[in-house]
Amino acid sequence: MGVFIRKAMESDVDPINRIAATSWYHTYKEIYDTEEIEKWIDRNYSPEALQKHISMVEGDRNYLFIVALMENNIVGFMEMKIKNQIAHLLRIYLNPDHIGNGIGTELLRHGENWMLSNGKRQLTVSVHKKNLPGMKFYEARGFRFKEEIEEDIILEKNLAGS
Numbered sequence: 695m696g697v698f699i700r701k702a703m704e705s706d707v708d709p710i711n712r713i714a715a716t717s718w719y720h721t722y723k724e725i726y727d728t729e730e731i732e733k734w735i736d737r738n739y740s741p742e743a744l745q746k747h748i749s750m751v752e753g754d755r756n757y758l759f760i761v762a763l764m765e766n767n768i769v770g771f772m773e774m775k776i777k778n779q780i781a782h783l784l785r786i787y788l789n790p791d792h793i794g795n796g797i798g799t800e801l802l803r804h805g806e807n808w809m810l811s812n813g814k815r816q817l818t819v820s821v822h823k824k825n826l827p828g829m830k831f832y833e834a835r836g837f838r839f840k841e842e843i844e845e846d847i848i849l850e851k852n853l854a855g856s
């Protein structure tokens with residue numbers, strides 16, 4: 695498949711911004727208004743916001759922000775954070791053209807190895823309850839329902855048991 699995974703760098707902000715915008719429309723177009731999506735992308739995924747964030751998390755052992763590349767092009771990204779002994783999958787988004795080819799699984803595997811190397815076994819993620827493909831992905835990768843909070847489903851995975 696030829697996927698290469700490495701840490702996100704400040705010079706990756708433009709492709710990450712493009713993937714976030716495309717993936718958000720793809721994933722949430724039936725869930726949120728276009729305006730809401732635009733605002734979210736502007737606030738959280740503008741090149742400036744991303745640059746600030748990447749430089750902040752770069753030297754922080756509790757964060758993992760990685761990108762997946764195919765033929766030197768960034769095709770997806772994922773971020774995890776360890777807080778109170780638990781790893782939280784904060785975001786995982788692919789270029790929609792590359793969905794369903796195992797890249798998400800590779801990013802997740804990388805994140806799980808990182809957790810284990812930090813001595814952490816519990817992983818949690820929040821998914822919008824209408825994001826059914828997202829939910830299927832997590833369930834296929836061993837996550838189980840924990841609770842529902844407003845519009846979100848919280849899923850968890852214990853690496854010791856998988």
Ligand SMILES: CC(C)(COP(=O)(O)OP(=O)(O)OC[C@H]1O[C@@H](n2cnc3c(N)ncnc32)[C@H](O)[C@@H]1OP(=O)(O)O)[C@@H](O)C(=O)NCCC(=O)NCCS
Nearest residue numbers: 721786787788793794795796797798799827828830831834
């Ligand atoms: C969710 C996402 C990261 C998964 O990555 P991916 O590379 O597409 O997934 P993989 O190819 O590794 O697939 C793994 C499993 O997920 C399931 N899956 C993935 N995409 C699916 C889809 N569109 N519909 C149904 N199931 C899907 C499959 O069951 C597959 O399991 P299998 O290999 O045992 O059959 C990716 O599809 C994506 O970016 N989606 C849009 C953004 C999103 O929803 N992010 C999560 C927000 S919380």
